[in-house]
Amino acid sequence: MKPIKPKLSLLDTAPTPLQYLSGLSQELFREIYIKRDDLTPFGGGGNKLRKLEYLMIEALNAQATTIVTVGAPQTNHGRLTAAIAAKFGLNCIIVTVGEPEAELSGNLFLDGIFGARVVLKRDDGRDKDVQLEEAAKKVIADEVKKGEQVYFIPMGGSDTTGLLGYMDCARELDAQAKEQQISGATVYVPVGSMGTYLGLYCGLKSIESDLKLIGIAIMPFDMEKLKAYFTQAKEEYGFNFDGDFHVETGYIGKGYNEPEPRIREAIYTMARHEGILLDPCYTGKMFAGVLSMIKEKKIKLGRQVILLHTGGMPGLYAAPHREKIERDVKDRIQVIK
Numbered sequence: 187m188k189p190i191k192p193k194l195s196l197l198d199t200a201p202t203p204l205q206y207l208s209g210l211s212q213e214l215f216r217e218i219y220i221k222r223d224d225l226t227p228f229g230g231g232g233n234k235l236r237k238l239e240y241l242m243i244e245a246l247n248a249q250a251t252t253i254v255t256v257g258a259p260q261t262n263h264g265r266l267t268a269a270i271a272a273k274f275g276l277n278c279i280i281v282t283v284g285e286p287e288a289e290l291s292g293n294l295f296l297d298g299i300f301g302a303r304v305v306l307k308r309d310d311g312r313d314k315d316v317q318l319e320e321a322a323k324k325v326i327a328d329e330v331k332k333g334e335q336v337y338f339i340p341m342g343g344s345d346t347t348g349l350l351g352y353m354d355c356a357r358e359l360d361a362q363a364k365e366q367q368i369s370g371a372t373v374y375v376p377v378g379s380m381g382t383y384l385g386l387y388c389g390l391k392s393i394e395s396d397l398k399l400i401g402i403a404i405m406p407f408d409m410e411k412l413k414a415y416f417t418q419a420k421e422e423y424g425f426n427f428d429g430d431f432h433v434e435t436g437y438i439g440k441g442y443n444e445p446e447p448r449i450r451e452a453i454y455t456m457a458r459h460e461g462i463l464l465d466p467c468y469t470g471k472m473f474a475g476v477l478s479m480i481k482e483k484k485i486k487l488g489r490q491v492i493l494l495h496t497g498g499m500p501g502l503y504a505a506p507h508r509e510k511i512e513r514d515v516k517d518r519i520q521v522i523k
């Protein structure tokens with residue numbers, strides 16, 4: 187199938203592996219697979235690269251010299267945007283709202299390595315999205331004044347263009363599942379800015395795949411916003427299917443990127459059965475949700491489960507998470523003479 191819009195080729199290692207997790211499957215009495223979109227080949231990898239294949243070509247075609255994007259201080263999207271901007275010789279500015287930390291950690295640390303500039307707006311207590319928008323507008327105006335041609339990428343790369351990256355992933359995954367004779371499995375995906383979920387949804391629907399899709403919200407979730415996003419995509423691309431979404435909102439816990447013992451337990455479970463690292467903000471929380479759904483028998487015995495690994499590993503090293511993990515594991519270090 188021809189892509190709907192032009193794209194860059196940033197995933198020359200695609201298809202990303204679809205792996206069977208034998209240890210976890212045995213332990214949980216479900217057939218568990220993982221789609222390794224963390225193993226994409228730039229900037230440490232992650233789901234945002236698929237979106238950037240479509241977004242960055244738009245930026246290049248618009249003769250952009252500077253990419254401006256927004257996100258939380260630990261945004262993986264910002265890190266990957268910085269990496270791809272570097273690859274194409276563009277400036278990258280990541281605008282974020284928060285308080286400066288004593289120590290640069292996780293993604294903030296890596297953003298600098300990729301040569302990005304991070305504009306950290308001090309949180310004044312108002313709605314974060316409003317603050318982000320204002321700060322981004324100001325940064326863009328300053329850049330334009332300097333003569334830069336700015337291309338703006340919204341939070342998480344989740345617009346109708348970025349969505350196309352996960353429509354591609356849906357086709358890729360469907361073909362792999364068929365090849366491995368996994369039909370009728372349910373794909374589980376963390377839901378943040380929604381582009382990954384909605385792209386997969388539209389991709390699977392448009393090829394009438396027999397894979398089902400469930401999103402696990404990792405932050406407060408607004409169904410109306412998802413519907414509006416879908417309506418926009420439907421208008422632009424003329425989809426002939428409806429939006430019939432399944433997003434679980436019962437596993438958000440304390441809030442966006444908050445450290446929680448159940449998330450760390452899920453990370454340790456994956457690491458100690460399969461040797462695969464999840465992240466504390468998205469994939470760890472999603473897997474904690476899936477483990478709860480198994481315990482609650484919402485996912486029945488023998489069912490086929492495909493976890494989408496969206497990346498995010500640097501989050502393990504973000505100061506608040508690292509501190510807690512250190513406490514959990516430090517007894518495993520045995521010092522001898």
Ligand SMILES: *Cc1c(COP(=O)(O)O)cnc(C)c1O
Pocket residue numbers: 232233234262263342344376377378379380381382383465468469496497498499
């Ligand atoms: C951004 C991100 C997600 C969520 O994807 P959205 O398209 O924003 O919903 C999931 N996992 C990781 C690691 C991410 O960086």
